[in-house]
Amino acid sequence: MTNILILGAGFGGINAALKLEKKLKNDPDFKITLIDRNNFHLFTPSLYEVATVYGLIQDKFAQYLKGSVAIPIGQIMEGKKVNFIQAEIKEINLKDKFVTTAGENKLDFNYLIIALGGETEFYGIPGAREYAYNLKSVDDAIAIYQKIKETYESYQKEKSDRQVKVAIIGGGFTGVELAAELGCCVRNIINEYKLSRTCTAIHLFQADATILPAVNEKARKTIEKRLKDEMVQIQTNSPVVEIGPDYIKVKDRGEPLKFDLVIWAGGVRGSRLIENLGLKITKKKIIEVNEFLQTKNSDDSVNPKIFVVGDCGMCLDPQTQKSIPAMAYVAHDQAEVAAKNIVRSIKKQELVSYKPFYDAWIAPVGGKWAYFHYKGLNIAGLWGYLLRLLVDF
Numbered sequence: 001m002t003n004i005l006i007l008g009a010g011f012g013g014i015n016a017a018l019k020l021e022k023k024l025k026n027d028p029d030f031k032i033t034l035i036d037r038n039n040f041h042l043f044t045p046s047l048y049e050v051a052t053v054y055g056l057i058q059d060k061f062a063q064y065l066k067g068s069v070a071i072p073i074g075q076i077m078e079g080k081k082v083n084f085i086q087a088e089i090k091e092i093n094l095k096d097k098f099v100t101t102a103g104e105n106k107l108d109f110n111y112l113i114i115a116l117g118g119e120t121e122f123y124g125i126p127g128a129r130e131y132a133y134n135l136k137s138v139d140d141a142i143a144i145y146q147k148i149k150e151t152y153e154s155y156q157k158e159k160s161d162r163q164v165k166v167a168i169i170g171g172g173f174t175g176v177e178l179a180a181e182l183g184c185c186v187r188n189i190i191n192e193y194k195l196s197r198t199c200t201a202i203h204l205f206q207a208d209a210t211i212l213p214a215v216n217e218k219a220r221k222t223i224e225k226r227l228k229d230e231m232v233q234i235q236t237n238s239p240v241v242e243i244g245p246d247y248i249k250v251k252d253r254g255e256p257l258k259f260d261l262v263i264w265a266g267g268v269r270g271s272r273l274i275e276n277l278g279l280k281i282t283k284k285k286i287i288e289v290n291e292f293l294q295t296k297n298s299d300d301s302v303n304p305k306i307f308v309v310g311d312c313g314m315c316l317d318p319q320t321q322k323s324i325p326a327m328a329y330v331a332h333d334q335a336e337v338a339a340k341n342i343v344r345s346i347k348k349q350e351l352v353s354y355k356p357f358y359d360a361w362i363a364p365v366g367g368k369w370a371y372f373h374y375k376g377l378n379i380a381g382l383w384g385y386l387l388r389l390l391v392d393f
Contacts, residue, residue: 002030004342005099005109007089009036009073010044012310012331012338013115019339021080033083033107035099040070042138045328045392048178050141052148052185070138089116094277094306111305111342114274114287114295115335118311118326121267121284127243128169132264135174144263148185151260156193164200165258167248169240170265171206173363176223178265179204180366183230202232203259205250207239214325215361219373222380223365230366240266268326270312279303282323286314291353293338304345309334317356324356333357362388 004020006013017034024030046069073084087101092114099107120136122128133147134140155164168179179202186200204211204227211234212220227234235250242249243264247256270286280288280296287308288296293315295303310331314323324330337354344351362384364370370384379387 002110002346003108004030004032004111004113005107006032006034006113006115007036007092007099008115008117008310008312009034009038009041009084010115010117010310010331011328012117012335013113014041014073014076015332015335016113016115016309016339017077017082018080019336020342021082023339023343025081031083032081033085033109034073034077035085035087035089035101035107036073037086037088038070039074039086040072041076043069043071043392047135047138047141048174048181050138051135051144051178052181053145069141089273092273092277094279094303111345112307113335113338113342114306114308114312115310115331116271116273116312118268118286119271120264121269122264123267125240125243128240128264128266131243131245132169132262134264135178144261147261148182148189152189152193155199156195163198164260166200166202167205167257167259167262168202168265169205169243169248169262170267171204171208171211171234171236172265173212173361175204175206175265176211176227177364178263179232180227180230180369181364183227183232184367186231197231200231202230203235204232205235205238205240205248207237209236211236212363215363215373219363219371219378219380223363223371226365226369226371226380268311274312282314284314286312289313289315291315291318292341292351293334293354294341305342307338307341309338315354315356325358327358327361329360330356330358362391364388 006016013034017032020032050069077084087103089099090102091100097109120134133144151164168175182202190197224234239251240248241251243262247258248262249256269284274287275285278298280298282288289308290302293307295306295308311326317324334354341351360374362370362372368382368385370388372379372384372387
């Protein structure tokens with residue numbers, strides 16, 4: 001029996017399991033096992049919507065919205081010859097080829113796909129982990145929703161002239177999408193409580209000179225205008241150096257800035273499970289892989305039966321020699337190549353190289369508005385939003 005073990009049920013892990021099952025389902029000598037600590041696949045592109053739903057859905061929102069972004073793995077794998085195990089991974093032993101879970105269950109493997117995704121990186125900023133709200137899970141999103149609800153209920157009772165101030169730290173796609181949708185959320189709150197449009201200030205802090213550094217200048221300018229229309233104040237060249245229970249400190253700004261809510265959208269690093277495996281990893285604690293998506297040992301030798309897909313792997317674009325950005329569809333594409341290479345390895349066939357494509361992205365920027373980019377095609381507004389729905393489907 002050849003055991004193929006997949007760690008993580010994100011976009012990469014799920015697609016790897018489905019592709020392998022399709023190729024090997026008629027062969028009784030193979031067993032495909034997928035392991036994840038959750039019993040659902042989290043649709044992360046829509047996670048920000050859970051955090052900003054206030055004013056749209058009031059009753060039983062947690063159950064409704066969890067169902068909108070958390071897809072049961074049992075439902076995805078129904079009728080498939082994939083063994084799913086819900087468990088926390090405790091140890092990965094590459095030398096002896098086994099993985100143990102928190103319940104002391106030992107899982108042997110002949111081939112391994114590491115698709116563990118990433119963890120939040122706080123860059124050692126004092127107070128960031130303790131005081132800033134994060135957005136990596138459904139529970140994180142619900143916590144943000146509840147904080148928004150509590151803040152505005154208190155504000156209404158106060159009947160004061162002060163502003164509710166929100167800080168979002170990180171000007172990448174997550175920060176931009178969250179800030180814009182929060183602007184829409186605030187409009188609903190203002191209408192419900194009959195508050196002034198100026199009662200809220202949303203600040204988006206970016207350490208670098210521009211938000212969305214990976215996008216083209218035309219797109220950035222269009223998105224910046226949309227953010228301003230959604231009451232978002234963009235603060236570039238503003239590295240946050242400290243976060244407290246109700247304030248943040250920005251480098252060279254003097255006194256702390258007071259905020260009712262601080263949300264961290266500042267960075268991602270690799271899973272801590274991969275740090276001490278003897279693999280070659282980057283400064284961001286993600287695994288270096290070759291063109292076949294196989295791992296490298298610290299001495300640069302290759303592990304032919306260990307593959308990495310998604311956010312926890314760093315693959316270089318052969319044309320630019322730069323790392324490929326972490327995107328859901330990139331993980332999806334990598335999973336297909338990894339699955340194909342495992343099958344080809346079993347059959348003693350030549351492996352295929354991963355040919356990256358990532359000149360496509362969609363940035364939803366509040367309500368029914370999104371910026372759609374595909375190669376030379378750029379569409380902003382309602383049509384961009386409709387294309388986003390199509391891509392998500």
